[in-house]
Amino acid sequence: LPALAGAAIGLFAAALALIFFYAPTDADQGLSQRIFYFHVPIALTSYVCFGWGAWKAIVHLWKGTPTADLESYVAIHQGVIFGALTLLTGSIWAKISWGVWWAWSDDQLVLFLVLFLFYCAYFMLRFSVDPGPARANMSAVYALFGVVLIPISFLAIRLSRSFIHPVVFTSHGPQMTGTQFLTFCVALLAMLTLFATLYQLELAGKRLDARLRELRELLA
Amino acid sequence: MTPSEKYTAAAYLVVFLALLAYVLIVATKLQRLERDVAEITELVRERTAAGG
Numbered sequence A: 001l002p003a004l005a006g007a008a009i010g011l012f013a014a015a016l017a018l019i020f021f022y023a024p025t026d027a028d029q030g031l032s033q034r035i036f037y038f039h040v041p042i043a044l045t046s047y048v049c050f051g052w053g054a055w056k057a058i059v060h061l062w063k064g065t066p067t068a069d070l071e072s073y074v075a076i077h078q079g080v081i082f083g084a085l086t087l088l089t090g091s092i093w094a095k096i097s098w099g100v101w102w103a104w105s106d107d108q109l110v111l112f113l114v115l116f117l118f119y120c121a122y123f124m125l126r127f128s129v130d131p132g133p134a135r136a137n138m139s140a141v142y143a144l145f146g147v148v149l150i151p152i153s154f155l156a157i158r159l160s161r162s163f164i165h166p167v168v169f170t171s172h173g174p175q176m177t178g179t180q181f182l183t184f185c186v187a188l189l190a191m192l193t194l195f196a197t198l199y200q201l202e203l204a205g206k207r208l209d210a211r212l213r214e215l216r217e218l219l220a
Numbered sequence B: 001m002t003p004s005e006k007y008t009a010a011a012y013l014v015v016f017l018a019l020l021a022y023v024l025i026v027a028t029k030l031q032r033l034e035r036d037v038a039e040i041t042e043l044v045r046e047r048t049a050a051g052g
Helices: A002-021 A031-063 A068-097 A107-127 A133-147 A149-159 A178-219 B003-051
Strands: none
Touching: A002 A031, A002 A178, A031 A068, A031 A107, A031 A133, A031 A149, A031 A178, A031 B003, A068 A107, A068 A133, A068 A178, A068 B003, A107 A133, A107 A149, A133 A149, A178 B003
């Protein structure tokens, strides 16, 4: 965990240095284009979190691994945090670029909001059932349903007829210069390392909490 | 500061504040866990003293 945290801090520092001192300023959007270097990696990381949560849900249902339910829950929790940040940074970018905080006509925005709300409801389901195998199974099935929305959300921007949302990654590759792409890759790596760090940190805390509860029950 | 600069700063500030909030929440939980460990240690010590 300390090595992961160190790597996340180092990569974040490198990403910020590249974003503000290395990447060129966009001719059309100006400085606000630099929001892209954090906004898109945050959005992709939230997809990774939900995907990892779904994978752990499969492991729980398939193999019955005792730790998989907790791992799925923590990944989805992280996904919701990254999802909220995606919506916030996206709204700020939309305000400066489009003049509005939100555009209901944009399929990408609406589908991401649906995905985010779907996973917010995961917690309502999870905490409305008493802890035990039934709760773990229900949560796992729900997490698996949500993962279907990820490719739809990701592809919406490419399938949509209204091209209000900018498309950077097309079938012809990334639509940016080499320096911009390098900056983006470092920012994405920083965000994924941050997710790995927070995921391990939250898991360690939850496991410690569970062991202490068990110890307290044994002593009672 | 131009509007573009303000909004860019706001976007990065949001991410920074979210991270800060997360660290604060983790620190609070850590404090609670430390209290729990201290409580359990005290309980074990009392029992050991009573048993011995």
